[in-house]
Each structure stands twice: as structure tokens, then as C-alpha cells.
Amino acid sequence: MKYVNIPHTDLYPSCLCLGSNRFGTVIDHADAFALLDAFVAMGGNFIDTALIYADWIPGAPKSASEKTIGQWLKHSGNRDRVVLATKGGHPDLSTMHLQRLSKADITRDIDASLSNLQTDVIDLYWLHRDATSVPVANLIETLNQQVQAGKIRYFGCSNWQVERIIAANDYANKNDLQGFVASQPWWSLAQPNRGALSYSENMVVFGSKEQAFHRQTGLAVMPYSAQARGYFSKLDKLGTIGLTETDRAGFFNETNARRWPRVKQLAEKYGVPVSHVVLSYLTSQPFVVIPVIGCRTLEQLQDSTTAANLFLTQEEITFLTDSSAIPDESKLRIKM
Ligand SMILES: NC(=O)c1ccc[n+]([C@@H]2O[C@H](COP(=O)([O-])OP(=O)(O)OC[C@H]3O[C@@H](n4cnc5c(N)ncnc54)[C@H](OP(=O)(O)O)[C@@H]3O)[C@@H](O)[C@H]2O)c1
DSSP: OOOOOOEEEEEEEOOOEEEEETTTBHHHHHHHHHHHHHHHTTTOOEEOOTTTTTTTTOOOOOTTTHHHHHHHHHHHHOGGGGGEEEEEOOOGGGGTOOOOOOOOHHHHHHHHHHHHHHHEEEEEEEEESTTTTOOOOHHHHHEEEEEEEEEEEEEEEEEOOOHHHHHHHHHHHTTTTTOOOOEBOOOOSSSOOOGGSSTTTOBBBBHHHHHHHHHHHEEEOBBBBGGGGGGGHHHHHHHHSSSSSHHHHHOSSSSHHHHHHHHHHHHHHHHHHHHHHHHHHHHSSSSOOOOOOOOOHHHHHHHHGGGGGGGGHHHHHHHHHHOOOOOOOOOOOOOO
């Protein structure tokens, strides 16, 4: 596993981050512990969770993911070995239209996460959503107070529009304060039909505007749903007939139909599983990108984790996404 410096920090997480939104619920304690153990054994050290995971599951205990990870950190003694990231400031699930990023909301959420995770400090704290009614100055001031208090080390924004990120980091620069060190948007090689996916409210999909911004500023990106729920891998193994209705509704579109043979072509050329092309499309971008992967089984984790060995050139990245690109075989190469 490779390690990557997040610019403007002293953090060196693994180049893939383990997502955990189903830990302690759909993925029970024992299986979650096994995935965390295996990830660390393979060199992974970056874990993503959130205060709200997975409170949307009927009957689930509150913050089951954070609590499971807290128990695992204590049990394994691994707290000092991992870069621990969590999120707060998410609207209450029953009132998703009500933004929740007051100073009191953020402070309360951080305290709750510290308790759930059984730790004194969070390495990377995410604002899970934006609250456009709150001036960026207030948010940056509040987060810096939390850094000063020693409760969080760095912070980032998830599901934020580029204009608000620019405004927030401009305020931080002008006032000699810490700004966002990363953004966590929804981004994968397979483009989602977001209207068809039930969980898409208030989420920001990474597009060409975001791409240009990160290329220009070098701000790190840690995309979620980075494997599009394994869409291309499932297409490869099962064919279109074998896909579930949810996968069809979520990812059947012209863009993905155009990309699919190109993904397959690169996977065959280099003798790697389709998942490796999908993830290396992200990790080979010209700015720091650390995909957050959501593996359900040890086999998936093993498969996804070894994807970090593949590095694609800019020509290959363009080949995968540009409808007008003419494949030039001589430029397609692999680096291990
Ligand atoms: N900031 C936010 O708003 C936000 C939103 C969503 C998620 N997240 C974070 O991102 C994490 C990942 O999200 P996600 O679960 O949507 O990610 P994902 O990696 O795109 O999807 C996970 C699913 O992909 C399939 N899969 C995983 N590895 C595979 C492999 N090697 N080959 C084939 N299929 C594979 C599995 O589907 P099956 O179960 O069908 O086998 C798995 O359940 C979450 O756990 C959470 O930490 C953040």
C-alpha cells in the first residue's frame, strides 16, 4: 500500500480509505472487526466514519459505525496507527431540509464523536453537509476553535459547492487560520443517475468544474461511493441481465455504456480486475485523490486494496472518459 501526504497537513494516510457506513448494522461487529484487521494487515491506515452512520436503518443503535470503530480501536490498540476521520453537522434525518451547522451543533457533534470513538482527538473532521445560511467565516472560526481545543487536528468539507470552498479557504488565508484541507464529494468512474438513488439528497457530484478547481489548487479529494457500488465489476461478472434493479436504475446511462468497453479494454490489456481500473482512474489524477471504498466482504477488500498498484497515465484517463478520444495503444502503459 502506498502512503500519501495530504497537502497542508502532516498526515500520511494510505492511498485508499476504508469506509464504514454499514459497520455495526448490516455488517455486524465480528465482520467489521475482521475487515478492519485485514485492512490494517494490508497496510491500510485511513478510516472514514460519521456520527450519523447508520441511523437511517430502522432499529439501529445510534452512531453504530463510530461505536464499532471505537471498540475496535480500543480492542486492537491501533489508535496511534490510524488516521481517523469522521463527520458531523448532518441534518437530522427527519428534517433533512433544516441545515445544522451552528457553533453549538458542531461542538456537540464533535464531543459525541470523540466519546463514540473512544479517543481524545479526531485526525480529520468533515462537515458532512454545507449550511449555506451560515457565513463561511463562522464555520472556519468554529473549526479553528476546535483545533485550538485539541479535539480535531484538521478539517474538510463533504458535499460542498466549489464557490463555498473557495470563500471559506479565502477567509482562512486572509485571517491566518487553518482552512479546509480536503473535499469529500460523490465521484466514481461510473456516473450515477442521482435522481434514481434514494440517498442522494444534498449530495454533491464531482464534475468538470470541480476537476478544474482541484487541478488548479491541489486541494485533496477523498471521493465517496468511489466504486459506484461495484457497478462495472458486477457488469463484468454478471452481465446486464445479472444486475439488480437498483444498479440498473442507478447506473444505466449513455456515459457508462460508452465507458464500459474502455474499462474492459484497459483491464484486459493489463491483466487486472475491472475494479483496479475503476479505482486507479481516481488515484492517478494530477492532484491527491484518496478514494473511500465500501467493501462488504474480505474478498472485495483484498481486490480493491491491490488496485493501488496500478497507475494510469493522463492519456489513459482521457481514454476512459472522453467520448471523442482515439485510443493510441503506444501510450497505454502500466506502472507497478
Ligand atoms: N460524505 C458522504 O456524504 C458519504 C456518502 C456515502 C458514503 N460515504 C462514505 O464512503 C464509503 C463508501 O461508500 P460506498 O459504500 O457507496 O462505496 P462503494 O465502494 O462505491 O460501494 C460499496 C459496494 O461496492 C461493492 N464492492 C466493493 N468492493 C468491490 C469489489 N472489489 N468488487 C466488486 N464490488 C465491490 C459492494 O457491493 P455489494 O454489497 O452489492 O457486494 C459494496 O457494498 C461509506 O462507507 C462511507 O464511509 C460518504
